[in-house]
Amino acid sequence: MSEPNAQEPDTEEPGTKEPGPGPAPEPDHPDHPDHPDHSDHPERPQNQDHPQNPARPEQDERDEELRLRFPGDNRAKAGASMSTAAMLRRLPHLVRRALALAWAADRASTVLLLACQLLAGIFGALALYATTGTLDALLVPGPVADHLHAAAPSLVLLTTATGLRAVLGITVVGLSGRVSPRINREAELALVAAGCAAELKAYDEPAYNEQWEAADRGASTTPDLLSNAQDVIASTVSLAAAAGVLATLHPWLVPFLLLGSVPTGVAAVRTARIHYLAAVTTDEDRQALRVYRWFLVDKARADQVRSDQVTPFMMAKYRRAEAKIVAATDRATREAARVSLLAALGTGAGSALIWGTLLFLVATGRIDLAAAGTATFALRTAASGLQGVVGNGARLYRMGLYLDDYFTFLDEAGGHRIRRGDHTPDAPAVVEVLGLSHAYPGEQQEPALRDVSMTLRRGEVVAVIGQNGSGKSTLLKLLAGLYLPQRGQILWDGVPVERLDAEGMWTRVARVPQEFARWPLGAAENIHLGHLTDDLMAEVERAARQTGFDEVVARLRSGWRTLLAQGWWGGAELSGGGWQRAAVARALYRTTRSPGLLILDEPTSDLDPRAEHRILHALRALAPGRITLLVTHNIANAAVADRVIVMDAGRIVQTGTWQELAALEEGLFRELLDLQRDRSIPGQRTAAP
Missing domain, CATH: 3.40.50.300 (P-loop containing nucleotide triphosphate hydrolases)
Known part of the structure; x- marks a missing residue:
């Protein structure tokens, strides 16, 4: 059986079709490379508009498309390993895991659920045995009244067992409906707690975001996990009961269980594998659809969607990504239909063989007619049970792939669980920064901080200024203990921040970030x-x-x-x-x-002068007993500080009081101050005389 892969769909994208074979253009044709209008005129655009739609530019096949690819994504590998044998090996583990989640959520209901499943299997077997007694009493010569009198005990047992089994089935559904939401709530709470227990640097790692998404998908499967697990249990019990009945009727009948149900079961696993791999291979495009949709309908950009008239352009990108998903889904549907057809043929052949064997056993007197009737019911029950085991098992196996991501994330918070020291600090008197450097992930990222050193003392107000991208916000996050130093040290009263208890440290930090x-x-x-x-x-x-x-x-x-x-x-x-x-x-x-560090990153950017003045005076009044750090682009506001630190390209380039730095004739501080004071406009219009 061929497997779906990540190749591009059969449908072509607009604007990406390559020229097919055909006669080469003549030299005087505009498309010929030697034509004078083709390459000798540099002013000619290389990307001409589509001739049928001037508003839509051709998409160069070298253009980068939105693709959310994450390292460490092993779902395709896991899906490719899906097989009937792997599923049967893993089913007991998945059932135990589902029951463990149910036990943690509601112990009493879980015990009742298992008890009901066991009793349902027992009553199912009793019903089959009662069928034999009923047929034995009815399929003999004699008056009908005598037949009914002889069959009465078996009929009572059959009716009672069937009725009780139906009641137990309703009870199982009710218990499952009670426990499943509780499992889901517990799973979501555990996932949120694990996410909050990750270091902040995790959010800078693309792999972490994918691990979170995968774990979230795993948590969302938990409501159906128990129902699928109990369906597997019910099918297994039903299969065992029917197999036991067949073994007592005639041993030859037991092997024929496989003929009528194994092809269908194997097909169920393979079609599940096909659809799972199709979902994995189109995940990048489905993520892109979500991003495009969010950008088009989000309130924050709604005004620009309208004023920039971007809807047709973005919708075209949306349709291209959607076309790839549709093509891949169609391929998977065709492949799954082929597998299902082959399975149906195999099941039909197996059923014919079963009926032939049953007729042979009756004709040769190896079993009587009543036993043959019971065997018919038992075979049907067993086939249904085996198909249920394999079909529900395939769904449970697929859920298990997502559930693995969930439990892996819980164990390690995506590999970024906070693990620091156990020293609980007091409000620091001195914070020392020694040779601090920091870089964010990414091949094209320049270091945000380069060999930064400084000393901060209690009672000081320190202003940090610099151009955008100079490393100010990164420095504040490191000082607040949100990031740990990659190189260099940050010492709180001589203790490295790595040795401080994270929660105890953050108790001493108060922040106003730019994006509060x-x-x-x-x-x-x-x-x-x-x-x-x-x-x-x-x-x-x-x-x-x-x-x-x-x-x-x-x-x-x-x-x-x-x-x-x-x-x-x-x-x-x-x-x-x-x-x-x-x-x-x-x-x-x-x-x-809880005094300690007070860190404010552009705290007055949206405020009027009166509110800004009030807050700056509040900072001076609060200065004793804490270290205050103020990031501001308004150079005049830095005058409130005892000391000003000027940063550029991740380094400290100047430090001193506001008056000392303003008195210098050169330097970045003076340049920014002069630019802020300069409000002359070149070529400004003057009033007419």
């Missing part, structure tokens, strides 16, 4: 974030007054109890400045509660 969180919480909750104190609201309001956030809250419909969220989430939305006041108030509340 806009939590969908109440106004007061957005300040304290669950870090409660004895005099909670007084401290929340005190922090809000220092930033002017109290004035914003006063205008809200329910004051401090107002939900701050997008309008369609039922909350009240704030302006950019309102949210920034909340973010700064959050940091001030935190540093008042």
Whole structure:
């Protein structure tokens, strides 16, 4: 059986078709390389518009397309290994894993579920045995009343067993419906906890994002995991019961179980493999579709989608990616249909052989007619059970591939679980940075920091300025312990940050990042974030007054109890400045509660001069007892600091007081200061006389 692969679909993309064989153009033809209009005119564009659609440029086959490829993705390899033998070997492990999840979620229901499955198998076997007794009583000469009287005990047993089995089946469905949501909730909570236990650097690794997505897919399979596992258990019990009945009727009948169901079961595994591999090979394009769709419908870009009239262009890219998915899916469907057809032929041949053998046994007197009738029911039950084992097992096996990703992620948080020291620090008196360097992953990434050294002391306000990309934000993340040094050291009172307890260190850090969180919480909750104190609201309001956030809250419909969220989430939305006041108030509340490092990265970028003035004065008032770091592009705001550090290309190029650096005739600080002061406009229009 051929396997689907990652080759391009049979359908051609617009604008990428290569010229096929045919007569070469004449020298005077415009497409001939020697034609004067072809290569002798450099002003001629190399990429001409499509002749039938001038608005759509041809896509050069060398153009890079959006592809979300991640290292370490082994799903294709795992899918290629899917086989009937591998599935049967792995089924017991997967069933145990499903039951372990169910046991952790709801022990009582899990025990009842297993008990019901076992009893259902027993009653199924009793029903088959009762069928033999019923047929024995009916298929003999004599009055009908005598037949019914003789068959009455078997009929009662058959009816009772069938009814109880039906009740148990309903009970199993109910128990499964009770346990499955609990499993899913536990799985999602464990996944979120594992994600939050990863180092921040994990988010810079493409492999981590793919591992998270794979683990998330695994968590989403857990509601169906138990139902599939219990279907496998039910089919196995039913198969065992029917096989036991057949063995008592005649040993020859047991091997014929395989003839009627193995082809169908093998086909189920192979078609599952085909569809799984098709999904894996089109994953890049499906991810691209998700990205294109998000960019087209997200509120943050909705205005530009309309004003830039980008919809037709992006939709064309969407359709090209979708065409590849459709082509690959069609190939997989055709291949699966071929496998299913061959399996149907094999099953039909096996069924013919079974019936021939059964007739032979009856004709030769090896079994009686009543036993033959029971064997017919048992064979049908056994075939259904075996097909259920293989069919449900194939689905369970495919879920298991995703579940492996889930459990692997839980064990190691994608290989980035936080493991640091156990020393819980106090508020640092001195923070030393020695030869610090840092680079983000990527072949084309320049180092963000290069051999940075400095000393920060308690009570200081230090301003960090520099152009975009100079390494300011990276330096602040390292000082806050969000990243660990790749080269060099950061010492808190002489202790390397690697030896500090991560949670204990972050207790001493209050931050306002450039992209601060806009939590969908109440106004007061957005300040304290669950870090409660004895005099909670007084401290929340005190922090809000220092930033002017109290004035914003006063205008809200329910004051401090107002939900701050997008309008369609039922909350009240704030302006950019309102949210920034909340973010700064959050940091001030935190540093008042637990002093240490106060780190503010462009904390006043969206604020008016009055709010900006209030916050800068609050920083000076809070300076004693903590180390304050302020990143700002407004050079005038740096005057609030005791010391100014100037960064460029990941290095510290200047340091000193604001007055010392402003007095220099050269240097980056003076250049940025002069540019900020210069508001003359070349060629400015003047008023007419």
